[in-house]
Amino acid sequence: MRNLITLFFFAIIAYSHGFSKINPGPITFPKAEILSDHTTRIPFKLIDNLIIIEAELLDQKGNFIIDTGSETLILNKAHFKANKSFSSKSKETSGVIDIIDNPLEKRLREFIIKDITIEDKYSDVIDLSHIETSKKIHLLGIIGYDILKDYEVFIDMYLNQITLSRVNSEGKKLDSRPYLEKIIDTVHFKLRKHTIVIEASIDDQVLKFGLDTAAEYNQLNKRTSKKVLKYFFPSNRLMLIGASGRQIEVMAGKLYRVKLSDKIYFAPMTTLLTNLNQMNEAFGTSLDGILGYEFFRQQRTIINYKKEKLYFVEFPLNKQ
Template identity: 20%
Template sequence: MKLNQLFYSIITLLVLLMSCAGSKIDKVLEQGNVLQENFKTTIPFTYVSGWIVLEVEIQGKAHNFILDTGSSNLITKEFAEELNSKVLGAEDIEDINDTANSTEYTRLSNIKIGNVDFKNTIAGIVDLNKITEIGCVKIDGFIGSNLMRRAVWDFDFQNQLITIANDESKLDIPSETIDSKMYIGTAGIPAVTVKINGQKVLNNTVDFGNGGTNLLRGDYFVKQRDANLITRYVRGTQKAFGGFGRTQDKTFYQTNIDELKIGNHTVNNIHARVKSGAGNNLGLAFFKNYRVILNWNKKKLRLIEITKAGNDSYKSYGFSTLFENEGIYVNRIVEMSSASQFLKQEDKIVRIDDTSYANITEEDYCGFYRDGYDNGTDTVSITVTREGKEFTFQLIKTELL
């Protein structure tokens, strides 16, 4: 089992150029067009640490970008320097932790994806590589919804193919689909309305940048918990990640939702996480069960069921890690788990089973983050240092939900 599957540790950036009402950035983000009038192209993509990574062409060179419908276009500071990007202005950006920063933005004259040329779209310039887990992916930026809104996007997650077309008529779509109205927010970021346990829940971001579990906003969780509509959950604490780094400890919950309805389609027993500062969010854990067509022009999300979503369980050792100060440290701890009985946040991990992590480089951590440490069993031996002393514990993977 990969580390991201085991700990749901994929980082949901949800970074976008946020603005106050009437701010000029709303209009700036609408800039851009497609050079071709009639087009259709199919491109492959890969999954890297849970993210969708695709190759694009900029200034005649190939570059790897993460595709994230929950974000606007972003490029790294290093790539902006390579392009000699002209800064058009600066605007407050807010990440998933409600951490704001004044961030510059630029115009990308052309991004070629397959045989389609996206012209003059806006991108924020963000120091993405300061988050180690993103730096591990070796990308130059994010393709976001302010670019994607110029076309129809058809995702075949099973075969790892994306088809981009100017019109749905160019796609082979079955007569029976699951349809939902798509609401378009700032930067073209799409959202849908769903029903959770019979109650309408607005503004569920369609977020392909979330390679982990779905997110439920805290106030919705509390309301449903108090009404006994949500009865199964476990609590934990962690340092959260956003576009501007990590926060101090925040409480989160893992829960199973009995019923989620999107359009006329019902999914039972679907897993979700409740995180401070996070909105409602459907990620790849849900959408990978479908062929997905996003049509910004018609404001429509279409799903073709491939596998059955839901019937989720949450089985975990109950901890996750982060890389800081040339070491691997315990980050997330889930109550009621095996880890909660033995580990403490900020324990330094020096050994897992027979592998030493006492002296580890950032490149070494990238391999650890990518591959995890599946030993084929539901037990793991972990050695940590705490206040100058070394401790070894045997952890058991436990079904918590």
């Protein structure tokens, strides 16, 4: 029997407005550490290759996935039952594998990370019960771009923590204190709707990748150049589960020679060979692949959405 994995790349596209005005109450993160008036640090755990933080909402305590590939805050319909506070107006969710029609919508008056309050945010309400079953966690939802974009987001796989530092409209940190860690390089990216698009090269072939913290495995478009595919070394086939639970078979292997800059390059990364045509059509762009967990585990990364920049932080010298 082939291995079964679950891959999450939530590309959420809204086709209408008109959200519910009902206030479901604040979301709190009990393990957050306040560093200043504008900066907070949240520890996370890795479940498989997903970044999971604990949170409380409507007297429920559970887990949220940190997902830069998701446009909105997503609540799990399994725990937030449809009622008059939800709307099911025309909206569509597009993912790598399939399209989920008519997710419900909910408006959050406040989203609180300890002492940092995020006001007037929207959420989609989607059935995520198959993720709970697969990952064996109590999943309340997914935190995406709409929450993260107002912060400089430091994703640190070395210390298993995320640091959020609020920025102004130009992307400048409101917290004037510098990072203690040394920044070794900076790379520009393009924001396509809510997707971070970066350029990388494989043996001098320039490719466009989407950056997604919830992609458990990298993905490479199987229709990419043969010059690139010769650096993909297949090893086995896997069954892939999409956002709606649909399954497809994909080829898994290692991708070699990925380079982001003169200083930032990667060891061979576990990668899936997939068809990204549907996602590219949804975003009106042309991605050659997705970089996820395999990217972040090799680079301590800071994301600044306003400046459209990635900063890479030096590992401690005693890293094993």
